[in-house]
Amino acid sequence: MRRESPHTASEAPVGPEGGAARKAADADAAARDGQDTLPLPPWKGPAILLVDLDAFFASVEQLDHPAWRGKPVIVGGDPDKRGVVSTASYEARPYGVRSAMPSSTAYRLCPHAIWTRGRFDRYREVSNEIMDILRSETPHVQQVSIDEAFLDVSPTAVNREHPVEVARRIQRRVEELGVTCSIGVGTSKTVAKIASDMDKPRGLTVVYPGGERDFLGPLPVRTMSGIGAAAEEKLRSRGIRTLGELADADEGMLLRAFGKNGRVMHVRANGGDDAPVAQDDDVKSVSNEMTFAVDLTARDEVEGAIATIAAKVGRRLRRKGLRGRTISLRMRYDDRSVRSVQRQLAAPSDDELAYTPLLHRMMDELWQPGMPVRLIGVGMAGFEEDEGVQEALFDIAKVAPSEDDVRPSIPDEGKRRGLIEATDLVKDRFGETAVRFGRELRGEGNTTGSAAKNPADYK
Known part of the structure; x- marks a missing residue:
């Protein structure tokens, strides 16, 4: 070294x-x-x-x-x-x-x-x-x-x-x-x-x-990605404190204690790695979330936040040239509990004007007026042809069939596409906040200003 x-x-x-x-x-x-x-x-x-x-x-x-x-x-x-x-x-x-x-x-x-x-x-x-x-x-x-x-x-x-x-x-x-x-x-x-x-x-x-x-060998087990506080404590209870001790540990014991992750930990502690360098274009999902400085409790606030986040996801989908079939909604409440729900769309989409009304319908399964909401996330997945193995974006509270009765606010697809393309052009030239719909302005100023480092959020 x-x-x-x-x-x-x-x-x-x-x-x-x-x-x-x-x-x-x-x-x-x-x-x-x-x-x-x-x-x-x-x-x-x-x-x-x-x-x-x-x-x-x-x-x-x-x-x-x-x-x-x-x-x-x-x-x-x-x-x-x-x-x-x-x-x-x-x-x-x-x-x-x-x-x-x-x-x-x-x-x-x-x-x-x-x-x-x-x-x-x-x-x-x-x-x-x-x-x-x-x-x-x-x-x-x-x-x-x-x-x-x-x-x-x-x-x-x-x-x-x-x-x-x-x-x-x-x-x-x-x-x-x-x-x-x-x-x-x-x-x-x-x-x-x-x-x-x-x-x-x-x-x-x-x-x-x-x-x-x-x-x-001399490094603490927590140095390795994927070993958190709970895994560290479980390893310590078995006398394993360093990566060298983890490398020398009985693989059977690790499998019994951690399942298949036990083998991964053992291989990595010995300097190996099963994971190749994956190509960037192998995108599994595109998502965005927003944390609020003051909990949301009113319907118009929650709907406005969902519309804002959905618009960001739609824009990132279009940048990547992706359309997805699986739309997800996630909420974290004031007690820090989290619930999520997802739907399968009738056709792949990158059009937030089409799928936002469905998100508003999904909201009713996660939220009732007066419930304090601290965080909202929206995600799109299902880009592969074989969706039978597509993993959910979030912990799923319920998976329901598609609802064709949820109609976009602008039914004409051509008009929606023209409006979306026009707003994308303005944002490309003048920045993301250059043009927004009224519903997206409802929660303006009520974010913490913090940012994650998910690459999908910056492409």
Whole structure:
């Protein structure tokens, strides 16, 4: 394993071939001095990169606001409206500010920080530029959020370039745009992901083939994606605290304790990974959700919120050239309980003017006047021809047949299409808030201003 950055090497590699590892460290140092004379150790087998943009939202704000550079910047919802921190700049992190922290807590920790609710069109624009860079390096790119992507850069008979050289070039190209990234390089997605978190910001951590066990062994089990607090406690009760101990554990015991996930955990702890780098165009669902600063209790408020979210989903479907058959509605209440419902449409759709009246009918199965609603989500799935295996977007409260009696507010499909295309053109030119229907304005100002990093929400 090696941790390096564009400027300093913080640790020599650890792996089965110490001499080759030392030579790699020397080669990195020479490269930083402008003397690419020493070769990197050969790479045999799969090579996966995880590119993670450093404090991405805050970095874009500092890029666009030079006066904010070097100062603590927090992108997130309002501290007095149930807001959540989306991103904190590295200058804010020494104060204890972290992503997903309640904004009220972040404000107490760092009251002098610069706060912004964010400009998500701008973040999507920069993210798309960076994803274009990644796709120019390899067609095997899986974007997992607005600021993260896996790449498969495994050497082949045709492409013999060393994966570390690819990673270095990506860092240089991203930095030319005015933001930075940290990259993990390994033989699997699990190793690359963990490596990318080891040295931030502007870090490059490399785990050579054969060095996976040395790298993963000492790390706590929670370091691995997919192991949460409950799984950690169950593992601890069996004397398993590190990934090395998990790798050495009896697979049969893990299967009994965790089912099929036990095998996945065991394989990953040993440096393997069953999951390939999936192509970006394999979209399973498109969804959007909104959290409210003040709970919704009136019908017109709930209907207006559903219409607003449905419009965002429709616009994203059209951007992707997708039409779905399975529409879903999700609600979270003031007691934090969640219920959902879905319907099968008579025909695939990307037309929110057609499916919003159906969502309003579905609402009656989840909500009654006076019930406080904290969050609403709308999703569309069912893009595959074989819908028999399509997974639901949410935990399903009830699945009912389609209701052909729910008519769109504008029955003429041609008129609906013309109206949608016209509003899309205006939004493309002037921004997402340039044109909205009256029902979408009812809840304006009643959101927390927080944002998720689901890639589907930014494409």
